[in-house]
Amino acid sequence: MSKIEQFHLALKEWIQIFMRHSMHSFTEWMGENDLSRSQVGALMMINHRKNCQVTMIGEDLGISTPAASQLVDRLVQLDMVERREDKEDRRNKKLALRKKGRQLIQEGFKARMGWVDELIEYIPENELEDITNGFRSMIKASEKIDKKSTKNSDEKIVVWKIQTDQELENDES
C-alpha cells in the first residue's frame, strides 16, 4: 500500500471515530438547548455568509422558502437572529446573528469538542508534538484549497473563529 493510500485510510478511520463522538455530544447539546437541526443549520449559515437572505437559507438547508421564513422568524423571536430590510432592495431581508445566536454557535462547538480533552489524556506525551505538526500541515493544505475555491466569487466567506468569552462579552449587538 502506498503512503498516500495509508494516509487516506488512517484519515478516514479517524474521521469516522471523530464523527461518532462529536455528533453524539452535539445532538445531546441540541436537545438540551431545544434546537432543531434546521435551526442550527440556519444559525451556521447566517454565521458563515455575509448578507445572508431568507431564500439562501432555504436553498442551503434544502427546504422551501416559506419554511425558511418561518424558521428565521422563530430565531428572531428567540433573539438569536436579526432581520432587517435591505435599503438597496427593500424586498430583501438581511440576516445576522445577535449575541445570543453567536454564543449558541460557540457553545455548540464546545459541546462537540468535549471528548477531545479526554482523548488527549490517552495520547503518549512524546507523540503530541508530531501530531500537532501534522494538523498544522493539513490546515495549511486546506487553506490553499479555500483560497483557490473562493477566488472567482465576490461573496466573502467569513472564516469561523472561536471567540474567547472575553471577546463575546465585549461584543456589542
Next chain:
Amino acid sequence: MSKIEQFHLALKEWIQIFMRHSMHSFTEWMGENDLSRSQVGALMMINHRKNCQVTMIGEDLGISTPAASQLVDRLVQLDMVERREDKEDRRNKKLALRKKGRQLIQEGFKARMGWVDELIEYIPENELEDITNGFRSMIKASEKIDKKSTKNSDEKIVVWKIQTDQELENDES
C-alpha cells in the same frame, strides 16, 4: 504554550475546517436518500456495536425504547437492517446491517470525504507518513476510551473499515 495546549489548538482548528467541509455535503446526501438523522444514527450505531440491541439505540440517540423499536422496524422494512432473536436470551433482538445498510453508510461517508482527495494533493509527500502515524496514535487513544466506557460489557467494538466495492459485492446477505 505547552505542547498539550498547542495540540488542542491545532486540533480545534482542524476540526472547524473539517466540519465546514463535510457537514453540508452529508446533509445533502441524507436528503437525497430520504434518511432522517435518527435513521443515520441508528445505522451507525448498529454498524459500530456488535450484538447491538434495540434499547441501546434508544439510549444512544436519546429516545425512548418504543421510538427505537419503531425506528428499527422501518429500517428492517427498508431491508437495511436485520433483526433476529438472540438464542441465549430470547428477549433480546440482535441487530446487524444488511448489504443495503452497509452500502448506505459507506456512501454517506464518501459524501463527507470528497474533499479529502483534494486535500491530499496539497500536503507535501514527505510529511504524509508522519501524519499517518499521528492519526494511528489518536485512533489507538480513542479505542482506549471506547473500551473504558464499555468496560462492564464484553461487547467488542467493531472498528469501522472501508470495504472496497469488490468486498461489498462479495458480501452475502
Next chain:
DNA sequence: TTTAATAGTTAATTGGCGTTAACTATAAGC
C-alpha cells in the same frame, strides 16, 4: 404604465417522529 419577476410572509394542512400507556414474552430471584 402595464406586466412580469423576485423576495418574503401568512394560512391551512400534512406527515414523520416522538411520547406515554398497556401489553407479550422471557429470564432471574426469593
Next chain:
DNA sequence: GCTTATAGTTAACGCCAATTAACTATTAAA
C-alpha cells in the same frame, strides 16, 4: 412456583417542522 425485572412491541395520540396555495410588496422589463 410465584413474583419481579428486563427486552421489546403495539396502539393511541401530540407536536413540530415541512409542504402547497394564496397573498403583499418591491423591482425590473416591455
